[in-house]
Amino acid sequence: xSATPASLDFGALLDALRGLKWPTRERVRAGMxxxxxxxxxxxxxxxxxxxxYRQGDDPRRIDWRLLARSDRAFVRVTDERAWWPTWMLVDxxxxxxxxxxxxxxxxxxxxxxxxARALTIGLAAAAHATGDPVGLHVALRPDGRRLPARxxxxxxxxxxATLDAIVPTGTASLAPLIARAPTGARLLVCSDVLGDTEAVxxxxxxxxxxxxxxxxxxxxHPLELDPPRGTWLAFDPEQDHVRRPLTADSVAAYKxxxxxxxxxxxxxxxxxxxxxxxxxxDEPPAHAVRRIAGSAMRGAAx
Amino acid sequence: xxxxxxxxxGATLVSVAGIIAAHLLSxxxxxxxxxxxxxxxDDRKVRAVARATRPSDRWLLLMRIAALMLAGLxxxxxxxxxxxxxxxxxxxxxxxDNAAVGDSLAWRRAIERAMRATGTxxxxxxxVWSNGRVKQLNPGAAWDSVWPSNSGSLASALIAARRAAPxxxxxxxxxxxxxxxxxxxxxxxxxxxxVRDAWPGRIGVLVVAPDSGRAADDSAxxxxxxxxxxxxxxxxxVRSDIRDDVVVAAFARWGGEASTPARVVRGALxxxxxxxxxxxxxxxxxxxxxxxxxxxxxxxxxxxxGVVLIGAGIERSSxxxxxxxxxxxxxxxxxxATEQAYGEGCIRTVAFTAPGGDALLDASARGVLSAxxxxxxxxxxxxxxxxxxERQIEQLTGAGPLVSAEAFRAQASTSPTARWLLLAALxxxxxxxxxxxxxxxxx
Numbered sequence: 001x002s003a004t005p006a007s008l009d010f011g012a013l014l015d016a017l018r019g020l021k022w023p024t025r026e027r028v029r030a031g032m033x034x035x036x037x038x039x040x041x042x043x044x045x046x047x048x049x050x051x052x053y054r055q056g057d058d059p060r061r062i063d064w065r066l067l068a069r070s071d072r073a074f075v076r077v078t079d080e081r082a083w084w085p086t087w088m089l090v091d092x093x094x095x096x097x098x099x100x101x102x103x104x105x106x107x108x109x110x111x112x113x114x115x116a117r118a119l120t121i122g123l124a125a126a127a128h129a130t131g132d133p134v135g136l137h138v139a140l141r142p143d144g145r146r147l148p149a150r151x152x153x154x155x156x157x158x159x160x161a162t163l164d165a166i167v168p169t170g171t172a173s174l175a176p177l178i179a180r181a182p183t184g185a186r187l188l189v190c191s192d193v194l195g196d197t198e199a200v201x202x203x204x205x206x207x208x209x210x211x212x213x214x215x216x217x218x219x220x221h222p223l224e225l226d227p228p229r230g231t232w233l234a235f236d237p238e239q240d241h242v243r244r245p246l247t248a249d250s251v252a253a254y255k256x257x258x259x260x261x262x263x264x265x266x267x268x269x270x271x272x273x274x275x276x277x278x279x280x281x282d283e284p285p286a287h288a289v290r291r292i293a294g295s296a297m298r299g300a301a302x
Numbered sequence: 303x304x305x306x307x308x309x310x311x312g313a314t315l316v317s318v319a320g321i322i323a324a325h326l327l328s329x330x331x332x333x334x335x336x337x338x339x340x341x342x343x344d345d346r347k348v349r350a351v352a353r354a355t356r357p358s359d360r361w362l363l364l365m366r367i368a369a370l371m372l373a374g375l376x377x378x379x380x381x382x383x384x385x386x387x388x389x390x391x392x393x394x395x396x397x398x399d400n401a402a403v404g405d406s407l408a409w410r411r412a413i414e415r416a417m418r419a420t421g422t423x424x425x426x427x428x429x430v431w432s433n434g435r436v437k438q439l440n441p442g443a444a445w446d447s448v449w450p451s452n453s454g455s456l457a458s459a460l461i462a463a464r465r466a467a468p469x470x471x472x473x474x475x476x477x478x479x480x481x482x483x484x485x486x487x488x489x490x491x492x493x494x495x496x497v498r499d500a501w502p503g504r505i506g507v508l509v510v511a512p513d514s515g516r517a518a519d520d521s522a523x524x525x526x527x528x529x530x531x532x533x534x535x536x537x538x539x540v541r542s543d544i545r546d547d548v549v550v551a552a553f554a555r556w557g558g559e560a561s562t563p564a565r566v567v568r569g570a571l572x573x574x575x576x577x578x579x580x581x582x583x584x585x586x587x588x589x590x591x592x593x594x595x596x597x598x599x600x601x602x603x604x605x606x607x608g609v610v611l612i613g614a615g616i617e618r619s620s621x622x623x624x625x626x627x628x629x630x631x632x633x634x635x636x637x638x639a640t641e642q643a644y645g646e647g648c649i650r651t652v653a654f655t656a657p658g659g660d661a662l663l664d665a666s667a668r669g670v671l672s673a674x675x676x677x678x679x680x681x682x683x684x685x686x687x688x689x690x691x692e693r694q695i696e697q698l699t700g701a702g703p704l705v706s707a708e709a710f711r712a713q714a715s716t717s718p719t720a721r722w723l724l725l726a727a728l729x730x731x732x733x734x735x736x737x738x739x740x741x742x743x744x745x
Contacts, residue, residue, distance in 0.1 A: 095338035103336060194338050224339045232335035234343055244343040246335060257342040 010160055013118055014125055016286035022126035022293040024084050024213055025275070029184050034083025034131050050074040084213070085135065085149045086127040087181050088120045088159065089174065091191030092140040094237040096168040098192075099223050109282045112219045116190045117163045118285035119217055119292070123188055125156045126293045132186070136162060137177045139191075141170035144177065149185075171238045175199035183210035190217040193265055195238065201265070205272035214274035217292065218265060221281045224258065227251060306379030314374025318367050325357035362737055369730035376723035389704060390474035392466055394459040396483030456481065456489040456698075457497040464501060471707035478704050480506040485690040498698060503705035507698055538675040542568035544590060552662035552671055564675040571649075580645030586674045588652035591619035596655050604638045604654055606630035609669025613657025622653040629673045630654075639674065648678035 028036040053062055053073035061075040096113040110118070124134045128151070135149030136159050145162055147155075173196050174189065181187050187207055193200055193216070208214045227234075227246055236242040246254070262278065269276035279288045305311050337343075357363050459481070467477050479501060483489060498505070538553040553566060564584040567575055571587055579585035602616035606629060618638075622628075626640030629650065641650045652674065656662060662671070690698070 098336060098338050100336055192338065194341075224337070227337060228335065231332045232337075233332045234335045234337035234340040236340045237336050237338055242340055243334075244340050245332065245346055246337065246340075246343055250344050250346075253344060254339075254342045258339055261342065 010118065010121055013122055013286055017122050017125055017289055020126045020290065020293055021130045022123060023130065024186060028082050028084045029211065031082035034081055036082055036084045037079050047076060048079050049077045051077045083132050085133045085182060085185040087135045087137060087149060087185055087187050088124055089137045089177050089181065089187060089189045090116055090120050090139065091172065091174050091195065092138050092166050092168040093172040093195050094169050095192055095194045098221055098237065109222055112192055112221050112281060113168045115279065115281045115285060116219050119279060119288055120163060120190050121156060121160050122285060122289035123292060124159050126289065128156050134159065137181065138166060139172035139174045139177050140166060141172050171195060175203040178203035178207055181207060183212055186213040188215050188217065190219060192219050201268045204269065204274045208273045215292065216269050216274055216276050218262065218276060218278040219281065220278060227254065308378065310378035311374055314370060317370055321363065321366050321370065322357060325359060325363045327353055362734060365730050365734040365737065369727045369734065372723045372727035372730065376720040376727065380719060380723065388474060389476045389478050390470045391478045391480060392463045392470065394463050394479065394481045396489065455491045457491045457493045460497045460501060468710040471710035475707050476704040477707055477710065478506060480508055481698065482508045485509050485695065487690060502709055504700050504702050505698060507695055538564040538566050540566040544568060548662050549588060549656050552667060553675065555663060579647040579649050582646035584647055584675065584678045585649045586652065587649060589620065591655045595619060599632065601633040603633045604630050604670055606673035607669035609666060611661065611667050611670045613659065613661025615655060615658035617655045618653060619655045620653050623651045626651065630670055650674055
């Protein structure tokens, strides 16, 4: 799949992700009937196990055949299936618009915002295909964008249209969006975590503690991993006063610090139970989506 | 090319070297790169000094060097000396009597003679004496441009020449000042002595006889010739009944051309003579003294036009006309010849006898003869002006060599070359600002 910074073929992306489901990594809370296994045992037809009858159990759930064979009372235990609202929290700060077109005119690697859009739309499509309501929160100055979680047809298209209309700029705080997100839901945070990093990590930990399934998709561009050669005066798109020289002798230290920082982000996410996925923009978006959703499937299978 | 202040040129060269060094040690701001992860870079100084083997911003460097060199050359007083002459002349020309001279060739000859004497090849600067203005003499310049005036003085001409000297000093190594004038006494003023002392060198004096049209040498001898030749332009018609009258021969020898005719009558005047005088002629009645009528003088000398005529046989022959004005005098100051206006002309009465021998044919007789044969312009005009004495001329000439141009170069505050150099430097600085304001390209 070819991708350019200017445009991304989302139609082809959705075709490549057709049939992809995005199950949760663990049992979900009881809720509206859905596709995810709920932590609550119920009386649905899908048998799970037998359990010894305890006082208070519904006598109608006693397996009479087993009682006749073993002269002991067992009840049939079944799993509940529930939906799992999924919220896509997307960072649209100025750092996501990297690299600008004058710096990537000859590169086939999409910029971070294009990659974030592709991941968001692809995972939203997977969640929607699973039957979950999918909502969208975009951290954007001055006013964010919000689409309520819906399961109806056209939700993914609405999300794509909303993201297409956004131009990342300025500084936007992602932590308040995470804090205001509904608890007991699946939160997908798609960001480069270069804004309010500490606040985001704290918010992720709190959301995780509140019962949400948190996944942090850390978007990284290859030019951030390996800056261009030469002598440059690098500046922060969100903090223009931060200007530092980028020279050949400073690249090694830069890479070392950047790598350590990313490892620290992953460690903090792992520590709080959140899932951390680093996506480099030169990775095909469909592959990245399958990697994110697939790891959840493996987790669910385990 | 020469400069007035070489040390300024040296300072300019040092500054140029500094600019080149600054371009070799340029402090450049690198091109900007947007990098969201800039926080992981070392927080160092954004600007860094880097040495290079080739200068940066070569166009800016060239423009800065050119502007600095042009300004330095202008301030150092640079002048082009490719055609510098050894000597340049300033001619102070007395134009007050130019109209009276009527022969511009005399002035031109005097100037050319002075230039040859000083080895000057280039045309001199002309200080027209009438009002002290400085005028450049062009080849073949019409002498009508030399305006006559009766004002001005030699002192003002010397001051004007001194003002012109700094600019001329750029063209030559020495400056020669020539004064071309009849040098009448009225050219002097009280300030002449102090003004003359302000000219640091010798002054060439060329005395020009206003009426003869010939230039004399810078000497008192020429002055004597000038005075004796004054007033010789006359044509006299002598009528005499005396056989071999020396008066006839004298006027025949010294008579010249004149616009007004003169008639000399040695006998009694007739009605025709009166009509001649009334029509504007100069009627000279020089009667022959009868025996016993003449009175011998203790000093037989008559002065006219500043020239003394001495000769045996000069005696008082008759009494002079008391109503007329004297044109010749005895040694005691009494009039020896008078002039009386008559109609458009005049009648002159000579009250002395002609000297014997060849006295009237000698050069000393020209003063008397010219006074008698001169036109009847006016009674006052017949009086001869006084001239500077030899001592005054020597004081004016002074001693020593010609003035070195170095003495005036420092006074040349601005020359045309300096102005153009400064303008070019200013234009280059403006261009440098425009080039510098353009955005920098990527490294």
